[in-house]
Amino acid sequence: MEPMKLIAGNWKMNGLKASVAELETLVAASVPAGVELLLCPPATLVAGFAAKATGSAVRIGAQDCHRLPSGAHTGDISAEMLADAGATHIIVGHSERRADHGETDEIVRHKAEAARRAGCVAILCVGETLAEREAGRTLAVIAAQLEGSVPPGAKAETLIIAYEPVWAIGTGLTPTAAQVAEVHAAIAGQIGKGIRILYGGSVKPGNAAELMAIPHVDGALVGGASLKAADFLAIAEAAAGAGAGA
Numbered sequence: 001m002e003p004m005k006l007i008a009g010n011w012k013m014n015g016l017k018a019s020v021a022e023l024e025t026l027v028a029a030s031v032p033a034g035v036e037l038l039l040c041p042p043a044t045l046v047a048g049f050a051a052k053a054t055g056s057a058v059r060i061g062a063q064d065c066h067r068l069p070s071g072a073h074t075g076d077i078s079a080e081m082l083a084d085a086g087a088t089h090i091i092v093g094h095s096e097r098r099a100d101h102g103e104t105d106e107i108v109r110h111k112a113e114a115a116r117r118a119g120c121v122a123i124l125c126v127g128e129t130l131a132e133r134e135a136g137r138t139l140a141v142i143a144a145q146l147e148g149s150v151p152p153g154a155k156a157e158t159l160i161i162a163y164e165p166v167w168a169i170g171t172g173l174t175p176t177a178a179q180v181a182e183v184h185a186a187i188a189g190q191i192g193k194g195i196r197i198l199y200g201g202s203v204k205p206g207n208a209a210e211l212m213a214i215p216h217v218d219g220a221l222v223g224g225a226s227l228k229a230a231d232f233l234a235i236a237e238a239a240a241g242a243g244a245g246a
């Protein structure tokens with residue numbers, strides 16, 4: 001049996017208290033069978049959204065965490081704090097954090113371990129740049145990122161991988177189905193253990209069915225199209241139609 005498809009929204013640095021209207025639409029909607037919905041708003045909204053989503057099929061996650069549980073780290077937020085606020089999942093190693101904050105594979109591994117320590121599932125992002133793809137280095141780059149950032153002993157209950165080609169994020173470009181299939185098969189071959197693998201990068205209602213039907217694609221990590229509940233739900237519907245839970 002295939003695992004449930006996870007459709008996860010990453011709001012990045014978007015969303016104010018008024019954005020709860022989008023969450024309310026998600027909470028009121030019927031989530032298609034075989035699909036799980038997760039929304040990762042900015043940290044300021046995690047507690048409020050988690051309270052609002054209680055008892056619904058929508059879970060709330062966070063976008064980053066510090067590797068330590070507490071301490072003198074002004075401005076940082078620990079995985080324990082996010083779990084306390086109601087987060088069930090924490091994205092770690094997003095390419096925007098690797099680029100904006102110089103996060104290395106080792107830092108990302110520590111963050112994934114922190115998420116597990118706090119009882120959250122880490123959604124660990126990997127992906128190649130356009131230059132790396134054009135140089136024929138995609139599989140080597142991703143293998144090295146996994147080698148350096150997946151915590152030892154990671155299990156399907158505590159870790160999800162997100163393959164996000166850097167050049168596909170926010171650009172409207174997506175890899176071909178064959179390119180996605182090649183990378184997802186390689187990731188599954190390297191880490192195995194039933195760990196789910198999401199695809200992310202310009203997932204929209206119009207391309208979700210094709211992407212979600214690719215072997216070893218267990219869901220989507222959605223940026224821009226997750227900001228509008230209608231688009232996010234349309235992606236979930238497409239994932240259900242693509243054979244979720246089959």
Ligand code: 13P
Pocket residue numbers: 010094164168169170171172200201202203221222223224225
């Ligand atoms: P877009 O869906 O806006 O391309 O963003 C993808 C992403 O980075 C999700 O983490």
